[in-house]
Structure formats: C-alpha cells, structure tokens
Amino acid sequence: MNTDQSDVIVVGAGALGASTALHLVKAGVENVVLVDKDGPGSGTSKAGAGFVGPLAAGWDAGWGRSELDVEYFSIDFYSDLATRHDIDFRHSGHLYIARDADAWKHVAKFHDTDTVPDSQLVEPDEIRAVTKGFLDGSSFHRAVFQPSAVQLSAGKAARAIAAEFATLGGRVESRRPVTGLIKIGNAVTGVETEHGPLYADKVVVAGGSWSNTILGGDYFLPQVPLVLSRMITEPLNVPANFPALNFAGYSDDGSGLLWVREDCGRLNWGMSYPDYPRDDLVDNPIPDRFDDIRLDGIFQVRRASQSLTHLMPGLATDKFWVAHGAPCLTPDRRALIGPIDERPGLYVVGGCNGVGIQHGPGWGKVAAEIVTGATPFVDARPWNANRFGGLYSTNRDVFLALSARSGPMTHV
Ligand SMILES: Cc1cc2nc3c(=O)[nH]c(=O)nc-3n(C[C@H](O)[C@H](O)[C@H](O)COP(=O)(O)OP(=O)(O)OC[C@H]3O[C@@H](n4cnc5c(N)ncnc54)[C@H](O)[C@@H]3O)c2cc1C
Known part of the structure; x- marks a missing residue:
C-alpha cells in the first residue's frame, strides 16, 4: 500500500484547517493528514486578538442562526479545550x-x-x-x-486544536508546502508538495489567504485577504x-x-x-x-x-x-464551506471574514460533517462554497462587491 495515500488531506493548519482535521478524526475517519507549509497556527491565526463571543447579535446584518449556533458551539469547545491545554482561556465577557x-x-x-x-x-x-x-x-x-463571551490566545488555540488532532491519531505534516493539486481529469486525488506527492480520496483546502494560491488558478475561491x-x-x-x-x-x-x-x-x-x-x-x-x-x-x-x-x-x-x-472576506461576509462542484474530491473551508478563531471550531465540525456525508449540526446552506457561481474571478472583484455592500463596522 502507498503510505502517502490517506482518506482526507487537509491543507492549512490554521484555526479552520486544524479544526476540520480534528473533527474528521472525531467522526471516525482513520487516515487524516494535516499539512502546513510552516506549522499549526503560524498564519493569520497567530495574529488573532482572541475574542470569542456571540457576535451574531450585531456584527453583520446578513448573519443569522447558523453563525450564532457555531459561536455558542465554539465557546463550549474552547472551554473544554482549555481543560487540557494552556490557551490563556478566560471567561470574562x-x-x-x-x-x-x-x-x-x-x-x-x-x-x-x-x-x-x-x-x-x-x-x-x-x-x-x-x-x-x-x-x-x-x-x-x-x-x-x-x-457569556470569552477570550484566549488565538495562536495557542490553533496549536492546541492541532495537538488534539495528533493525540487522536491524526498526522501533522509541518514545513511541507503544498505546491499544487493532483488531478485525474477534473477530479482531485491529492496534492503535490515540496517533499513529494500526497494522495487522498478527498482534499480540503483551508489555506486562509493562501487558498487561491494553493488552488493554483484551477478554481477561484471568492474571498479577498485584507x-x-x-x-x-x-x-x-x-x-x-x-x-x-x-x-x-x-x-x-x-x-x-x-x-x-x-x-x-x-x-x-x-x-x-x-x-x-x-x-x-x-x-x-x-x-x-x-x-x-x-x-x-x-x-x-x-x-x-x-x-x-x-x-x-x-x-x-x-x-x-x-x-x-490577512483575514479573507467574502462578498456577503459569510463563510465558504463544502465541496467544489466542478472538482470532485475537492473541498474548501474558508472565507473567515475576520472571525475564524470565533467560528473555527464550529465551521471545522460542519466541514468534517460535509466531507463524511453526515448532516451538519447547524444549517450550513448559507456557507455553500458554490453559491456565487462564477460571478467573481479576482480578489479585486470581491473587494469591489464588498465595498459596495459595506456599511459601518465591516472593515474586517
Ligand atoms: C489582528 C487580528 C485580530 C483578529 N482577531 C480575531 C478575534 O478576536 N476573533 C476571531 O474570531 N478572529 C480574529 N481574527 C481573524 C482570525 O485570526 C482568522 O479568521 C483566522 O485565523 C483564519 O484562520 P485560517 O485557518 O483561515 O487561516 P490561517 O491561520 O492563515 O491558516 C492557513 C494556514 O495555511 C498554511 N498554508 C498556506 N499556504 C500553504 C501551502 N502552500 N501549503 C501548506 N500550508 C499552507 C499557512 O501556513 C497557515 O498555517 C483576527 C485576525 C487578525 C489578523
């Protein structure tokens, strides 16, 4: 058997990717590899301020029950994580x-x-x-x-999530930059890395602001890094x-x-x-x-x-x-989670909209549920990664759409 054949490869070990990988192993997927060009929590997650609270109450007019549900899920998730890891967790509102x-x-x-x-x-x-x-x-x-809101160290939290994943049998590949997708026809069957190929039935791209670089022009994820x-x-x-x-x-x-x-x-x-x-x-x-x-x-x-x-x-x-x-914003300020219709085997979890520490645990659980064919624990339809069709093809397109929509408080 090819030892570089996995069930799922997750590219990017930030808050979103690490959480997706963790929830995949928790869901019983046996062979999951989490690949990062540097290491867990080394990208935008390292810079996060660490606010985790019920933002859906007022952050963005377009947000709804789905965002609120993952926010409360994340508060519980981090409360539990903090019992095993030092993430500077504080329940002080x-x-x-x-x-x-x-x-x-x-x-x-x-x-x-x-x-x-x-x-x-x-x-x-x-x-x-x-x-x-x-x-x-x-x-x-x-x-x-x-x-009910909490605070924590964002970088430590992302690293702790990756550590939990490893404890449960997941494989973390640090300092292994992904250089492209491996495809047979339209189907994605693995990733090329600087240290050799990795093959998998399913590939989840969670590269934050690097996601479109990783996708290599094969598909444009409608998000813009700010x-x-x-x-x-x-x-x-x-x-x-x-x-x-x-x-x-x-x-x-x-x-x-x-x-x-x-x-x-x-x-x-x-x-x-x-x-x-x-x-x-x-x-x-x-x-x-x-x-x-x-x-x-x-x-x-x-x-x-x-x-x-x-x-x-x-x-x-x-x-x-x-x-x-560089958090990535989407035209409607909602996340991008799930399969890419045009590329069988390819999934994404992105469009953090500046709140990926807050929503990462819940979004990762949703991503894992979609990858394994389970019903997501919250209504994930607002985050359908294909919802914009081919409307946007550059960062600038997304930026202009966002600027047209932006009201106060939508910088991040
Ligand atoms: C100053 C600041 C304050 C913030 N405050 C908050 C806050 O209080 N609360 C909150 O919820 N959010 C906050 N955020 C937003 C939050 O940090 C992001 O939403 C979140 O970190 C995004 O996580 P991610 O996993 O999508 O991206 P990242 O953390 O960037 O993870 C992507 C990973 O992909 C890896 N990667 C990239 N290219 C490759 C490749 N070719 N091969 C392999 N790996 C690759 C990178 O090394 C990186 O580890 C803040 C952000 C900033 C900058």
Whole structure:
C-alpha cells in the first residue's frame, strides 16, 4: 500500500484547517493528514486578538442562526479545550463601549436579548464596576456587556486544536508546502508538495489567504485577504479579571472597533483600519509571511488609541510587538464551506471574514460533517462554497462587491 495515500488531506493548519482535521478524526475517519507549509497556527491565526463571543447579535446584518449556533458551539469547545491545554482561556465577557451618541448606533445592535439572553446595557457610571475597577467609564456614552463571551490566545488555540488532532491519531505534516493539486481529469486525488506527492480520496483546502494560491488558478475561491494587525505591550502587570473591551467611535472614519484586552499581563490592542495597508494584498501576491507589511495601519491604530491613554496609560508605550494577518472576506461576509462542484474530491473551508478563531471550531465540525456525508449540526446552506457561481474571478472583484455592500463596522 502507498503510505502517502490517506482518506482526507487537509491543507492549512490554521484555526479552520486544524479544526476540520480534528473533527474528521472525531467522526471516525482513520487516515487524516494535516499539512502546513510552516506549522499549526503560524498564519493569520497567530495574529488573532482572541475574542470569542456571540457576535451574531450585531456584527453583520446578513448573519443569522447558523453563525450564532457555531459561536455558542465554539465557546463550549474552547472551554473544554482549555481543560487540557494552556490557551490563556478566560471567561470574562466582552464589553462594547460607545464613545458618544453617534458611536452608540454601532454598539446598540450588540444588545439583542433574543440571541444573547444574558446581554446587559451598562451606563457610564457602571463601567468601572463591570471592568473590576480597570476603566473609568464616566466619559463614555453607554455600553453593552456580554458576560457569556470569552477570550484566549488565538495562536495557542490553533496549536492546541492541532495537538488534539495528533493525540487522536491524526498526522501533522509541518514545513511541507503544498505546491499544487493532483488531478485525474477534473477530479482531485491529492496534492503535490515540496517533499513529494500526497494522495487522498478527498482534499480540503483551508489555506486562509493562501487558498487561491494553493488552488493554483484551477478554481477561484471568492474571498479577498485584507490586512489586519494587533499590538502587544511588554509585561505591565495588567490585571486579568476585566472583560475584553471594544470601543466604537475611535477610527478615522468613526466606524471601526478598537479592541483592548489583557494578554498575559500585557495589553493586546488593535483596530480594523479603513486605509492602506488594509488593501495591500488585493492586487498583489500573498507573501510567504506577513512580517513585511508596512506599518501605516499601526500608526492609524496608534492615533486612535491616543485618545484613550489617559484611561489606559499602557497604550502610550513605545515598546510593543506587532503581528499582522490577512483575514479573507467574502462578498456577503459569510463563510465558504463544502465541496467544489466542478472538482470532485475537492473541498474548501474558508472565507473567515475576520472571525475564524470565533467560528473555527464550529465551521471545522460542519466541514468534517460535509466531507463524511453526515448532516451538519447547524444549517450550513448559507456557507455553500458554490453559491456565487462564477460571478467573481479576482480578489479585486470581491473587494469591489464588498465595498459596495459595506456599511459601518465591516472593515474586517
Ligand atoms: C489582528 C487580528 C485580530 C483578529 N482577531 C480575531 C478575534 O478576536 N476573533 C476571531 O474570531 N478572529 C480574529 N481574527 C481573524 C482570525 O485570526 C482568522 O479568521 C483566522 O485565523 C483564519 O484562520 P485560517 O485557518 O483561515 O487561516 P490561517 O491561520 O492563515 O491558516 C492557513 C494556514 O495555511 C498554511 N498554508 C498556506 N499556504 C500553504 C501551502 N502552500 N501549503 C501548506 N500550508 C499552507 C499557512 O501556513 C497557515 O498555517 C483576527 C485576525 C487578525 C489578523
């Protein structure tokens, strides 16, 4: 028997691919290989800020029950994962804070007690108590608190998911770049790698912003990578007991969310910036690593966060680390999961829309269910990877469609 013959190959060990691989072995698929050009959690997942909460309450008007169901699934999934792995998991909720009445319209929609029953409205004089003394909220307009939300280290979480997969008998192939698909006619039967071919009955491409490179022009996945960055201070003894914070009303165009959270005694902060280099990768090849992304976006975040340094002096520091990633957005801001009709044997899980840490566990379970022919545990029809037909054939097409649709809060 050819030892490089598997049941399923998953290409890309980020939050989406690692989770798909894990749920495949949990579903009883015996021979699953998870291949990464670097290693688990080394791509955009490494840069994730680590917010995991019931976003479907207000993040995007097009989202529905399917997104909410995977969000609650993911919270339970990570709570369980944290019992076996150090992922800096914390069940301290998310607080959405409006700078002024204008910003409140971006925050108010998160208070939806139909979908998030424990959501609470918080008045300015209550913010200090909700943040356990961390933030004087008297100058803000109002806030929404979601106690059921959690936070974690995104890179550690992706690596822990891959480790669980390996513990259950899955095979992780790190530092094995996939260079193309192997096909017989239209059917995909494996992948070429820099270290020899791998064959499988089914191939799942979960390469994040590299997915279209991996697909090699064979098929265009309608998603566009948009740059996003986070910063982390040096250790400042920041207390670990306050909710992860999202501030509305601070970006140059007023619509982005500026996040701040505690991360191992440091501050982890960032914001979706509206300008360059957000669109740096739309018309350019995806670099092997994101280290060389220009820092213009960081300066935008710095400008925005200057207005908060009197409340959180740590944000004024000149000593910080930067990590960039490139979440992939789809024209309708919903994921892309399932088989590709034109290519038997080929599946995708992508279109993270900037929330792949949050949705990764649930999307991976759905992907595994589709690959194994089981009924998905949530309604996966909104994520049908073929739903756009051949409408989009370049990143720029998707970017233009997205820009036409974009309202406030849709940068990421
Ligand atoms: C600054 C920032 C903050 C964020 N904050 C949050 C947050 O708070 N909550 C949230 O839910 N989401 C957040 N996100 C989004 C989240 O990080 C992404 O949605 C998620 O990481 C995407 O995961 P992925 O598996 O699709 O991609 P990736 O993590 O990029 O994984 C793709 C993998 O494919 C591998 N690969 C690429 N090419 C090849 C090849 N040729 N051969 C083999 N392997 C290959 C890569 O090495 C990589 O490991 C944030 C993102 C950023 C950048």
